[in-house]
Amino acid sequence: MADKVRIRMTVNGLEQRGEVEPRMLLVHYLRETLGLTGTHIGCDTSQCGACVVHVDGQAVKSCTLFAVQADGSSVTTIEGLVKDGQYHPVQEGFWEKHGLQCGFCTPGMIMAAADLLNKNSNPTDAEIRHALEGNLCRCTGYQNIVLAVQYAAAKMRGEPVTGAAD
Amino acid sequence: MAEVTKMIGKAIKRREDPRLIQGRGNYVDDIKLPGMTYAAVVRSPYAHAKIKGIDVSRALAHPGVLAVYVGEDMLDINPLPAAWQAGGVKNVAVTPRALAVGKVTHVGDGVALVIAEDRYTARDAVDLVEVEYEPLPAVVDARKATEPGAPLVHEAAANNICMEWECGDAARTSAAIASAEVVVKEEIINQRLIPTPMETRGSLARYDVATGEFTVWMTSQAPHVMRLLLTAFVFGIPETRLRCIAPNVGGGFGQKIFCYADMAFTMWASRKLGRPVKYIEDRSENYKTSTHGRDHVTEVELAGTRDGKVTGLRVKTWANLGGYFSTIAAGIPTTLYGRILTGVYKIPAAHCKVWGTYTNTALVDAYRGAGRPEASYLIERMMDRFAAEIGMDPAEVRRRNYIQPQDFPYDNGLGLLTYDSGNYEPALNKALQMVDYQNFRHEQAEARKQGRYLGLGLSSYVEICGVAPSAWIGAAGQGWGAGLFESANVRVHLTGKVVVTTGSLPHGQGVETTFAQILADELGVPYEDVTIEWGDTLAAPFGYGTYGSRSLAVGGMAMHRSAQKIKEKAKIIAAHMLEAAPEDMVFENGRAFVKGSPDKAKTLAEIALQASLAYSLPQGTEPFLDETTYYDPPNCTFPFGTHIAIVEVDPATGKVDLKRYVGVDDVGNIINPLIVEGQLHGGIAQGVAQALYEHGFYDDEGQLLSGTMLEYAIPTAAMLPWYELEHTVTPSPVNPMGVKGAGEAGTIGSAQAVMNAVIDALSHLGVKHMQMPATPERVWRTIQSSKQAAD
Ligand code: FES
Ligand code: FES
Numbered sequence: 001m002a003d004k005v006r007i008r009m010t011v012n013g014l015e016q017r018g019e020v021e022p023r024m025l026l027v028h029y030l031r032e033t034l035g036l037t038g039t040h041i042g043c044d045t046s047q048c049g050a051c052v053v054h055v056d057g058q059a060v061k062s063c064t065l066f067a068v069q070a071d072g073s074s075v076t077t078i079e080g081l082v083k084d085g086q087y088h089p090v091q092e093g094f095w096e097k098h099g100l101q102c103g104f105c106t107p108g109m110i111m112a113a114a115d116l117l118n119k120n121s122n123p124t125d126a127e128i129r130h131a132l133e134g135n136l137c138r139c140t141g142y143q144n145i146v147l148a149v150q151y152a153a154a155k156m157r158g159e160p161v162t163g164a165a166d
Numbered sequence: 167m168a169e170v171t172k173m174i175g176k177a178i179k180r181r182e183d184p185r186l187i188q189g190r191g192n193y194v195d196d197i198k199l200p201g202m203t204y205a206a207v208v209r210s211p212y213a214h215a216k217i218k219g220i221d222v223s224r225a226l227a228h229p230g231v232l233a234v235y236v237g238e239d240m241l242d243i244n245p246l247p248a249a250w251q252a253g254g255v256k257n258v259a260v261t262p263r264a265l266a267v268g269k270v271t272h273v274g275d276g277v278a279l280v281i282a283e284d285r286y287t288a289r290d291a292v293d294l295v296e297v298e299y300e301p302l303p304a305v306v307d308a309r310k311a312t313e314p315g316a317p318l319v320h321e322a323a324a325n326n327i328c329m330e331w332e333c334g335d336a337a338r339t340s341a342a343i344a345s346a347e348v349v350v351k352e353e354i355i356n357q358r359l360i361p362t363p364m365e366t367r368g369s370l371a372r373y374d375v376a377t378g379e380f381t382v383w384m385t386s387q388a389p390h391v392m393r394l395l396l397t398a399f400v401f402g403i404p405e406t407r408l409r410c411i412a413p414n415v416g417g418g419f420g421q422k423i424f425c426y427a428d429m430a431f432t433m434w435a436s437r438k439l440g441r442p443v444k445y446i447e448d449r450s451e452n453y454k455t456s457t458h459g460r461d462h463v464t465e466v467e468l469a470g471t472r473d474g475k476v477t478g479l480r481v482k483t484w485a486n487l488g489g490y491f492s493t494i495a496a497g498i499p500t501t502l503y504g505r506i507l508t509g510v511y512k513i514p515a516a517h518c519k520v521w522g523t524y525t526n527t528a529l530v531d532a533y534r535g536a537g538r539p540e541a542s543y544l545i546e547r548m549m550d551r552f553a554a555e556i557g558m559d560p561a562e563v564r565r566r567n568y569i570q571p572q573d574f575p576y577d578n579g580l581g582l583l584t585y586d587s588g589n590y591e592p593a594l595n596k597a598l599q600m601v602d603y604q605n606f607r608h609e610q611a612e613a614r615k616q617g618r619y620l621g622l623g624l625s626s627y628v629e630i631c632g633v634a635p636s637a638w639i640g641a642a643g644q645g646w647g648a649g650l651f652e653s654a655n656v657r658v659h660l661t662g663k664v665v666v667t668t669g670s671l672p673h674g675q676g677v678e679t680t681f682a683q684i685l686a687d688e689l690g691v692p693y694e695d696v697t698i699e700w701g702d703t704l705a706a707p708f709g710y711g712t713y714g715s716r717s718l719a720v721g722g723m724a725m726h727r728s729a730q731k732i733k734e735k736a737k738i739i740a741a742h743m744l745e746a747a748p749e750d751m752v753f754e755n756g757r758a759f760v761k762g763s764p765d766k767a768k769t770l771a772e773i774a775l776q777a778s779l780a781y782s783l784p785q786g787t788e789p790f791l792d793e794t795t796y797y798d799p800p801n802c803t804f805p806f807g808t809h810i811a812i813v814e815v816d817p818a819t820g821k822v823d824l825k826r827y828v829g830v831d832d833v834g835n836i837i838n839p840l841i842v843e844g845q846l847h848g849g850i851a852q853g854v855a856q857a858l859y860e861h862g863f864y865d866d867e868g869q870l871l872s873g874t875m876l877e878y879a880i881p882t883a884a885m886l887p888w889y890e891l892e893h894t895v896t897p898s899p900v901n902p903m904g905v906k907g908a909g910e911a912g913t914i915g916s917a918q919a920v921m922n923a924v925i926d927a928l929s930h931l932g933v934k935h936m937q938m939p940a941t942p943e944r945v946w947r948t949i950q951s952s953k954q955a956a957d
Contacts, residue, residue: 021286028285037196038189040416042364043449047875050364078189091187095179098840101674101848103186104364104416110187129883136875138364138417139674141851141912142883144844164179164840 007071011036012080020067026060027051029067030077038078038107042136049135052108052115053077059115061134078107081114089152090114096163099148101139109135113149121157123149173683173693177840180679182672191414194368194383195446202370203232205432205445206288208278208295209454210270213306213526213868214317215299217268220278225294230287232439234295235279237267240434246425247399249391250497252331252522253645258323259491260524264400264430270299271319271489272526273870274454279431281443304526304868308486309463311523319489319524326524328487329496333504333581334517342478342515346469350551355937356540358461358486358862360453360872361533362880363673365416367456368446371432375440379407380433386412387422387671388711391648393703395425395493396433408433412701415673419852420532421457422673423713424493453873458862459533461486462499462540468548474558474566481507481518481544488529494646495531496522501644502537502630505582509545510590510628510806511567516580526868532713534852535629535913542627546918550624550925551934560922561598564626565591575801583638585628585804586900593830593894594626597808600828600890606812614930619815621927625919628806631833631907632719632900636798651798652716653707654724656685656732658791660778662771664691666728667699669709670721675909676841677717681725683837684903688729689770690756707794716907718837723901724797731793733758739777740768742784803898803906807831809850809919815927820946822858822924827887829915834898834906842908847889849912855881857920858939879939932956 004019011034020029030036030053039062042050051063054076081088090113093099100106109132116123116131123131128149129142137145154161185191208220222234240263248259265276278295282288303317310316311326319326343349363385370383386392389410397405415422432443447456462483469478485499504518549567553560568590569576575584601622610620633639636649653669666685670677678698686693700706709721737751740758750760759767768776773791776782780789812826829850836842859879863871872878897904917938924940925933931952936944 023286031196032198032285035198036189037193038191040193040365041195042366042416043875045449045874045876047880048364048449078187082188087187094187095183098179098844100183100186101676101844102364102415102417103182103191103674104193104414106186107189126884133882133884136364136880136882138362138419138852138880139848140844141847141849141889142886143847143889145883165177 005068007068009070009072010074012076022066022068024067025063026065026067026070027062030062036077036079040104040107042104047136049112050105050108052111052135054111054115059112078111081110088114089155090117090149092155093148093151097144097148097151098164099140099145105135105137109137109145113152116149117153117156122153173686174837176683177838178679178683179840180676181682182676182678193365193414193416194370194385197370197383197413199372199442202442202444203281203283203439204285204288205435205443206280206292207276208280208292208297210273210275210277212270212299212301213273213304214302215270216302217266217270217277218298218300221296222278225280225291228287228291228294230283231280231291232283233281233435235265235435237263237265237277240264240431243430243434244400244402246427246430247395247493248491249395249647250494251645252329252496252500253643255329255331257329257496259328260320260322262427262490264427264434272528273868274451274528275489276427279435281435281439306525306527306864306866306868307463308461308484308523308525311525312484312521319526323524328491328522328524330521331500332517332519334579335515336517338515339478339480339517343467343469343480346477347471348555349467349469350548350555351467352548352551352935354464354466354544354547356460356462356543357938359459359533359856359860360862360878361419361421361459363417363419363421366447366449366452367422367426369428369432370442370444371436372442373433373436373440379409381409381411382429382433383411383413384429385415385422386410387415387418387673387713389671389701390669390703390708391711392425392429396429400430401433410703412671418673419534420459420536420713424457424531450874453878454528454870457492457529457531458488459530460540461530464544466544466548468552470552472556474556474563476511476513476552476567477515479508479513479516483518483520485520485522486525486527486530487522488525488527490529492529492531495529497646498532498537503541505580506538506628506630507541507545507580508578509542510569510626511545512569512573527864534849535910538629538910538914539853539917542625542914543918546625547921547935550922554929554934560624561594561603564594564624581643583635583801586801586898587896588628588804588806589894589896590626590806593806593832594808596892596894597810597828597830600892601810601812601826617817619817619927621813621815621923621925623811623919623922623926625809625915625922627915628804629911629914630802631805632716632799632803634802635800649798650710651796652721652724653709653794653796654721654728655707655794656725656728658732658770658774660775662695662774664689664696665699666696666725667706668721668725669706669711670717671700671712672717673712675712675717675845676838680718680837680841681722684722685725685729688726689732690754691770718905719803719901719907720797720799722903722905723799724795726903727795727797728793731795732791735791736770736773738784738787739773743768743776799900801900803834803900805831805833805906805908805911807911807915809915811919811923813920813923813927815924815945817949820942820949822940822945824854824887824920826890828890830892830894831911832894832896833908833911835895835904837905843891845908846891846912849910850889850916851881851886853913853916854886854920856917856938859885861939928952
């Protein structure tokens with residue numbers, strides 16, 4: 001076992017310092033060391049995207065990065081997405097459009113979708129589907145996820161949106 | 167002044183969601199207990215081998231490793247139980263042990279267990295365990311396994327046959343086939359699928375040394391059943407010594423119904439070590455060792471007349487059960503498959519024979535739809551084959567054979583309960599209208615002239631929901647080893663808040679929302695005042711859990727019944743408060759009053775307060791509003807519908823473009839349209855995936871070639887279509903809510919719609935059938951060989 005390495009990063013706005021094994025994956029650091037269990041693990045081959053977080057503003061599969069590689073960076077997880085008690089528009093879209101069932105893929109899906117909308121404020125359906133190709137959902141068949149992202153995009157552009165009946 | 171229904175039928179967003187969209191769910195792997203240890207499993211790289219020796223010494227010496235166990239250490243517990251054997255016939259049910267003893271029967275079979283202080287150390291030590299194997303020849307195909315000379319998976323099961331089962335009328339069917347004007351024959355393979363819930367499976371067991379009691383947090387669709395099986399069958403301890411908790415469950419699709427080795431070995435190791443033990447499988451382990459679905463090889467003959475009447479259906483199916491018998495494995499290809507093979511059609515003579523066989527592959531058990539997708543794929547593929555053979559439009563052939571509305575309740579002669587209600591033609595007509603059927607046929611003809619291959623596929627399906635009356639499923643003929651009722655307790659607390667505990671076990675179905683909608687209307691209380699609790703055997707009355715699309719039609723009905731009992735008691739107490747006679751009381755919209763005097767009413771909250779304070783109750787009335795129901799349904803429910811897929815096949819590459827997907831489903835009355843649509847979307851996605859992408863594929867040595875998400879083609883967002891859905895509504899007469907169920911309909915209706923479309927697109931080349939999945943390579947090869955045949 002290699003010696004532990006000191007790391008330091010900002011996670012959801014709080015500074016975190018610690019010592020980790022060099023081989024520790026970022027996802028395990030977040031989940032097990034920091035207790036941020038909203039970031040999930042759905043595979044062992046970097047396919048599923050359940051583990052997506054933002055590192056310095058970019059969507060990253062946290063199972064594909066060692067914690068030491070995120071040293072010095074600023075990480076946002078699903079737990080850090082609510083601002084001033086308000087849902088991020090993507091979170092709101094997933095709720096309004098029934099974009100989730102079991103919820104296991106949802107944190108990664110939301111983080112990936114938020115990243116897309118940072119780069120493209122008015123994506124087409126095809127662009128949304130393409131951007132989410134690294135995120136697998138087994139429950140929804142994706143249609144409501146696309147609708148959820150459209151809802152969020154419209155909302156972020158300041159356009160009127162329609163939600164569920166309630 | 168009867169107020170109209172407020173919540174039922176409304177597309178309200180789910181109350182489950184706020185915690186899940188914020189990453190505040192609580193899945194098994196999120197739970198951390200003081201002193202918790204981590205388990206990892208040494209797994210067989212061979213499909214079939216004798217275990218000659220296991221050397222654990224290096225692993226044991228590794229820092230951080232607490233213990234290493236092998237199968238022989240756990241002989242003080244029994245093998246896992248076989249809860250559903252094929253009914254009425256002998257089953258040679260060889261079930262797995264917590265760890266293999268003496269030999270392994272499939273790749274991934276567990277041979278040793280490492281317990282360590284942390285996850286990484288446990289995995290490191292797995293590589294330090296040395297196992298000596300003597301490889302044996304393997305067999306992976308369900309039919310080949312029965313051939314003379316095939317490697318024997320279990321000594322006890324001659325010719326690898328676990329059970330041989332049949333239903334229907336063999337003599338009549340033979341006669342119908344012998345005398346038929348037309349007979350179409352086919353060999354149809356329903357390929358093996360891997361369910362792939364996005365959360366893998368796992369268990370966290372804690373043994374309390376002081377009390378001798380276990381608690382297990384598990385990824386389970388049926389914690390009460392697991393409690394029963396693990397205590398009464400595996401450990402031989404009183405049921406009360408085990409508490410099972412299913413927290414948030416990240417999808418199941420059947421795979422999380424069953425009793426698994428890890429439940430047993432985490433319990434066993436926790437008792438041994440006096441510390442909690444957590445085991446979470448990784449995705450590759452999920453693919454190699456949690457259950458798979460489908461995997462049938464079938465020989466089928468369908469007989470009919472030249473004017474499109476089907477007169478007979480004969481089916482022989484070899485159903486792959488894998489390396490051992492999984493919990494309810496034999497019930498799936500028998501009761502849930504053979505007995506519904508004639509689908510939506512009136513077929514006067516049918517017979518089905520099934521061999522359940524052992525092979526050197528992962529265990530096969532229920533996967534979404536469980537038996538019914540295999541049945542509807544078979545009949546719908548054959549209806550198209552028949553239509554092509556007699557040169558009749560496939561929609562017309564279906565129409566000529568549908569069971570008619572006046573035929574219900576309908577007995578199909580295959581030993582199923584009677585179909586409750588149905589009206590199949592309107593769903594077909596609506597679907598045809600949505601795709602502008604006649605116009606499509608013109609378009610298709612025009613496209614062919616330009617060398618473009620368009621195809622349209624029809625699927626009319628019926629399925630079995632709300633399983634099942636205990637008196638039927640538990641009888642000798644069906645072989646289910648228990649009942650299948652469901653429970654619900656409803657309590658109205660002193661403050662007027664309503665709490666429901668249900669034996670159902672939601673894992674994405676939105677049961678908290680749907681159930682609260684129903685109860686709010688039934689009791690006339692605000693939706694927000696109703697809380698639905700589930701998932702803990704300590705809190706909820708015994709229930710069978712969630713599978714077979716039974717939450718609403720069985721679990722929901724148990725709650726509905728409890729609500730009626732609450733209202734009856736509320737009327738008695740209100741009568742006392744109003745100094746009236748109980749028999750003069752009515753309960754409406756949350757208020758009890760004397761018939762004709764609605765202005766002098768007591769609200770449910772007032773009555774609940776009276777019932778809870780209990781200082782003035784009518785003679786003989788117990789305090790509190792608290793009612794429990796164990797609801798056993800009088801019948802299953804039978805949702806149905808017609809799905810249509812339109813595809814374009816690229817002649818150069820064989821790639822299938824699914825251009826449109828239309829579904830008209832009839833799931834009875836709908837409580838929450840948003841949730842029903844979501845269930846159908848997800849169901850259809852899994853059927854489309856079977857038709858086009860997925861295959862749990864073993865090579866002849868028994869190596870799983872689709873053993874990770876890299877090779878097993880779970881569709882992404884870009885690989886699936888928009889779903890254009892409509893409904894017809896034929897309420898079920900089986901329950902007063904008129905509901906049927908929607909969890910599996912999408913999967914049961916979809917694979918054949920897509921395959922029929924692909925084959926239709928190639929029909930002008932003489933293609934009559936193709937096996938799933940219709941990957942570009944397979945489609946391209948089919949095109950090439952049909953061209954060669956034409957030359
Ligand atoms: S856990 Fe699947 S991509 Fe990271
Ligand atoms: S909601 Fe279950 S996997 Fe996406």
